[in-house]
Amino acid sequence: MYIGVDLGGTNIAVGLVSEEGKIIAQTSTPTLVGRPYQAIVEDMAVCAKKVMEEAQVTVKDVKSVGIGIPGVADQTEGRVIFCTNLGWADIPLRVEMQKYLPLPVYIDNDATVAGLAESYAGISANCSSSVMFTLGTGVGGGIIIDGKPWSGAHGIGSEVGHMTLVFGGEQCTCGKRGCIERYASATAIIRMAKNAVREVPESAILTMAGGDPNKINAKIVMDAAKAGDPTAVNVFDQYTEYLAAAINTVTTFLDPEMIVLGGGVSRAGEFLLNAVRAKLPNYLLFKALPSPRLELARLGNEAGIIGAALLGRAAN
Amino acid sequence: MYIGVDLGGTNIAVGLVSEEGKIIAQTSTPTLVGRPYQAIVEDMAVCAKKVMEEAQVTVKDVKSVGIGIPGVADQTEGRVIFCTNLGWADIPLRVEMQKYLPLPVYIDNDATVAGLAESYAGISANCSSSVMFTLGTGVGGGIIIDGKPWSGAHGIGSEVGHMTLVFGGEQCTCGKRGCIERYASATAIIRMAKNAVREVPESAILTMAGGDPNKINAKIVMDAAKAGDPTAVNVFDQYTEYLAAAINTVTTFLDPEMIVLGGGVSRAGEFLLNAVRAKLPNYLLFKALPSPRLELARLGNEAGIIGAALLGRAAN
Numbered sequence: 001m002y003i004g005v006d007l008g009g010t011n012i013a014v015g016l017v018s019e020e021g022k023i024i025a026q027t028s029t030p031t032l033v034g035r036p037y038q039a040i041v042e043d044m045a046v047c048a049k050k051v052m053e054e055a056q057v058t059v060k061d062v063k064s065v066g067i068g069i070p071g072v073a074d075q076t077e078g079r080v081i082f083c084t085n086l087g088w089a090d091i092p093l094r095v096e097m098q099k100y101l102p103l104p105v106y107i108d109n110d111a112t113v114a115g116l117a118e119s120y121a122g123i124s125a126n127c128s129s130s131v132m133f134t135l136g137t138g139v140g141g142g143i144i145i146d147g148k149p150w151s152g153a154h155g156i157g158s159e160v161g162h163m164t165l166v167f168g169g170e171q172c173t174c175g176k177r178g179c180i181e182r183y184a185s186a187t188a189i190i191r192m193a194k195n196a197v198r199e200v201p202e203s204a205i206l207t208m209a210g211g212d213p214n215k216i217n218a219k220i221v222m223d224a225a226k227a228g229d230p231t232a233v234n235v236f237d238q239y240t241e242y243l244a245a246a247i248n249t250v251t252t253f254l255d256p257e258m259i260v261l262g263g264g265v266s267r268a269g270e271f272l273l274n275a276v277r278a279k280l281p282n283y284l285l286f287k288a289l290p291s292p293r294l295e296l297a298r299l300g301n302e303a304g305i306i307g308a309a310l311l312g313r314a315a316n
Numbered sequence: 317m318y319i320g321v322d323l324g325g326t327n328i329a330v331g332l333v334s335e336e337g338k339i340i341a342q343t344s345t346p347t348l349v350g351r352p353y354q355a356i357v358e359d360m361a362v363c364a365k366k367v368m369e370e371a372q373v374t375v376k377d378v379k380s381v382g383i384g385i386p387g388v389a390d391q392t393e394g395r396v397i398f399c400t401n402l403g404w405a406d407i408p409l410r411v412e413m414q415k416y417l418p419l420p421v422y423i424d425n426d427a428t429v430a431g432l433a434e435s436y437a438g439i440s441a442n443c444s445s446s447v448m449f450t451l452g453t454g455v456g457g458g459i460i461i462d463g464k465p466w467s468g469a470h471g472i473g474s475e476v477g478h479m480t481l482v483f484g485g486e487q488c489t490c491g492k493r494g495c496i497e498r499y500a501s502a503t504a505i506i507r508m509a510k511n512a513v514r515e516v517p518e519s520a521i522l523t524m525a526g527g528d529p530n531k532i533n534a535k536i537v538m539d540a541a542k543a544g545d546p547t548a549v550n551v552f553d554q555y556t557e558y559l560a561a562a563i564n565t566v567t568t569f570l571d572p573e574m575i576v577l578g579g580g581v582s583r584a585g586e587f588l589l590n591a592v593r594a595k596l597p598n599y600l601l602f603k604a605l606p607s608p609r610l611e612l613a614r615l616g617n618e619a620g621i622i623g624a625a626l627l628g629r630a631a632n
Contacts, residue, residue, distance in 0.1 A: 072602060081605065129469050141569070145461060152571020153445050154606045162601045163565045166483045167558065174601050183483075242483065249479045253457070253569060255468020285478045285490050286388060289397060290470045
């Protein structure tokens with residue numbers, strides 16, 4: 001068994017996970033960003049002990065602790081290089097955790113961890129290589145090669161959301177322009193929809209948002225597109241075109257066995273999947289050859305705990 | 317020792333290569349595109365026997381034959397899926413070669429093979445991961461992960477030149493728009509220079525091309541930029557900006573230990589390298605963290621023979 005910790009800006013979710021990637025017990029506690037990191041790590045450990053107790057196991061039954069962080073880790077040293085949302089920089093996370101739990105501690109980026117979870121216990125199980133796109137407020141990426149998570153030689157890789165898609169395009173929060181995140185995130189859908197309703201205020205998007213453009217979210221746009229609102233259909237078409245191009249760029253470079261769509265936007269389900277699948281062939285370099293399968297993630301929010309836990313399994 | 321075959325549209329170059337990636341003997345013969353594939357493979361075998369004779373070794377001293385092709389290979393089946401330039405489609409290259417040489421035969425894309433050569437015997441030796449950009453008429457890519465060439469789960473990966481850099485941008489020969497190849501190849505430099513001299517006909521670029529825009533090549537533009545011609549400097553600046561963005565996209569995704577620039581354009585040497593290196597920090601997502609080293613390829617034209625030969629070493 002493994003302990004998995006999903007450290008988010010709002011909650012710390014902790015679970016006890018089986019060798020097969022099933023959650024045996026789980027709990028969570030608020031992160032309360034702003035506290036000293038020692039207090040946050042102590043809460044992780046308290047949660048870990050709680051799930052072990054619930055499952056009636058001891059530290060001896062647990063092989064390792066894995067922690068998924070919303071930032072960049074130094075896996076060798078077991079440190080958090082930084083987590084912008086938590087205000088963390090250079091935190092000795094492994095050493096701090098080992099004060100409570102005398103176990104190997106593995107740390108990796110949360111999007112990478114979600115990709116790992118899918119590749120062991122989700123849709124990409126049995127794929128030796130896969131890339132997961134986490135389509136949320138931003139766009140995260142998780143790369144699995146030969147069954148192991150790949151974050152790069154310096155830990156700065158798998159940042160799918162910040163690959164350039166439109167050279168000189170929309171300004172990104174990262175300082176660059178034209179990043180995939182500016183075109184394939186929920187934030188991008190909202191931006192496109194706001195622009196669209198400015199031209200077509202009678203769109204169902206605006207009605208569904210109670211007449212307030214600031215209340216438009218990705219789900220509203222998707223729902224309006226599903227219902228056939230022409231403005232929403234246009235936004236959806238534009239969005240899926242960008243997403244198909246982004247997926248193709250990863251295919252053209254890495255050609256993994258499978259590409260997995262996760263995150264809030266992927267809750268649009270088959271509607272999104274079918275639209276993107278229909279566009280992918282136009283982008284393929286070798287149209288007659290097999291190419292990566294595109295699928296929806298399966299594990300939802302549990303991917304964070306499961307993937308973090310399985311970092312220990314992937315490392316050995 | 318290994319036999320390496322560099323199959324090009326003009327010549328077939330064949331060499332006997334040591335375990336360390338040194339060429340012991342080499343020869344070449346014209347490809348004469350249009351002949352039946354059997355005749356071309358027979359010529360490869362004749363060349364292979366010639367280099368073995370020259371080095372006074374027999375088939376028993378050779379571990380395997382590797383063939384770098386300008387196309388896509390099915391490595392498991394040992395077939396060429398296709399080589400557009402040779403007009404080859406679904407060619408049983410391994411079986412045909414084994415009629416002459418009873419040895420294991422490995423086949424991979426020529427850009428991948430060049431990247432492999434550098435990672436064993438060139439600039440990226442001792443890097444466990446690297447990506448090579450071959451900047452020529454097009455842009456090729458070679459990916460090395462954990463010391464092994466990576467062409468993808470379906471053999472359609474590492475096509476760096478056809479990742480999207482400018483969504484909706486310049487029409488590419490592949491059918492897509494805005495591919496890296498349209499902005500980072502020698503062809504791109506020539507296109508930009510032709511546009512520039514239309515505006516500024518007094519540019520040294522045009523003088524050096526004998527007044528004929530159709531005689532402009534990448535070397536002329538680089539030489540004019542080195543000499544300080546303002547129009548050439550502008551083109552060079554634009555080109556290196558695109559190249560830096562393309563390199564950054566690979567860094568952001570894979571974060572290899574090293575990125576290597578090869579191909580004809582890279583003959584501009586330190587002048588090119590320094591300009592691109594100066595631009596890379598602007599594109600980095602994590603400016604304070606270590607990132608891939610950027611270097612020039614070292615093996616030049618020999619990379620094709622050396623890398624093909626070493627396919628056998630990498631496979632074992």
